[in-house]
Amino acid sequence: MSESSGNQDVQTGKEVAATKNRLSVKEAEALGYYDFMSYLGVPYYHTGGLVSTRKLAELCLVDPTKKVLMVGCGTGFSACYLARKTGCEVVGIDIAELSIEKAKERARRQGISDRVEFRVGDAYALPFEAGTFDAVITEFVSQFLDRSRAFKEFARALKPGGYVGINEMYKEKGIPPKAAEEIAYAEKIFREITGLSFSLPTPEEWKNGLEEAGLKNVNVRKFRPSPGLGEVKALIEGMGWSWNFALYFAELILKTGKYSLFSRKIRHRFKKLGEGKKILLRKKSTSKYVGYILATGMKE
Template identity: 60%
Template sequence: MQQNSLTRKEIEDLAYYDFMSYLGVPYFHVGGLISTKELAELCRINEESKVLMVGCGAGFSSCFLAQTFGCSVVGVDIAEVSIRKANEKAKALGLEDKAKFRIGDAYDLPFEPGTFDVVITEFVSQFLDTDRAYREFVRVLKPGGMVGINEMYSDADVSHEVAEKIREAETIFSEITQLPFSLPSPEEWKLWLERAGLSDVHVYRHKASVSSKEFKLMAKALGSYGKFGRLFIDLMIGMTRYTISSRKIRNRFRKLSKGKGILMRNRSTSKHVGYVLAVGRK
């Protein structure tokens, strides 16, 4: 899809993640490709693994897994624009045989029981009824297979003031995405995975940070630093153009910046917020 293939009104009416995929944002999870790689290693993904990525977005993480580990990846997402972008990305990278994408609902996955060795999701469970979704993840998993999640968390024991700030950010993200959004504690993530019938559940806490290693992984996934630079420039140009031309999109970005500021830059709240990598075995 070309950036000019939709009218401004059609672009404004896109759901949040459809819009971000249309814009060219490679992924949404705060841990980046570093966390994707670590989660894959925790799930023991190798070239023999058949992996399902639930909420695959524009397919960047899925293609990265196929490139890095040689595994076979199927990505599903409810966003049509995202799936279109994901298939374009797989084709551009020559990964059509390794990374395939289709529209799918996390609550009703279009696969037979016991299809996959690993089911992974990144910054998706935040918006889901975890009991319904995780039972479905387990259903399509082979015996002995792994579920791996990469999701944000907030500490359970915080002051009233911090809790209020976090609730404000949760409300902002719910308004932007038009989806329910919350930041559970690490203990809650563990409980929900266990309640789905998984054993050997382990939860690892991380703080969001940016390092040169992330840029190296991005460049490797895209094929060169030049392509990484081009992606960044195109993304900045697109964001600037739509911010200037559309009040609706401008307000969306303003709210997004406020929500991120509360969670990532506010000194009192940021120390209580991060992301978890959690895994469990069927």
């Protein structure tokens, strides 16, 4: 979700105003999962990190002449990084008003408001004319959506010759019963925590979804999570400079610790999230059947 999924409820203006200040524990508990993560300042959620963001942009032939739509942009970390890294023009949409406000603040701080625009919008009804963008990209978002509806809408917004590019998780088909049961349990955890539909497609299902939207030359590339120095470097670059990077994550850790300490509900949420992540990403008997895909399809 990116950062935030396109299925979230829009916050009221009163809720957005509240989250600009320090929230009480009770107020924090009342926020939905992704709104709370936005408030904490979590930069992004997609498994491949900024290294995969850069790779997906390359696969979609993004360069300074291109206009890119990022659906479910969340607080705009990837969108701002992409604009700065490639020089392209980026429009980010998210259905969560809080995330969009924070994304606008991020673009202003980084001095790129002339190349990055953020607005509230629905993945199923993009507020743009047909043929507006050279690329439409999602990161950790399409897996929460109705693929049939969303991919057709993404294709509508593309110029001829443009690309839909997705950075999403997958699971293999034919998983042994015991591992499949544990993965299904992890999927259930993510559904309960986020309040969104979550069931990982296979690479073949991702491919079929893009092709059914009328996209051609669909290519699905499988990857295993492998964080390393390249991602740390990209994170520091995304933050602008190393001292800012350190302050950013120090504040994130302090905020997270505060709310976890004083809220049983939030502690439980993080505990369950850790349990689900372990099954999908770290446990040897299950994680070998799960990864992320960088998939592209072109509009003729």
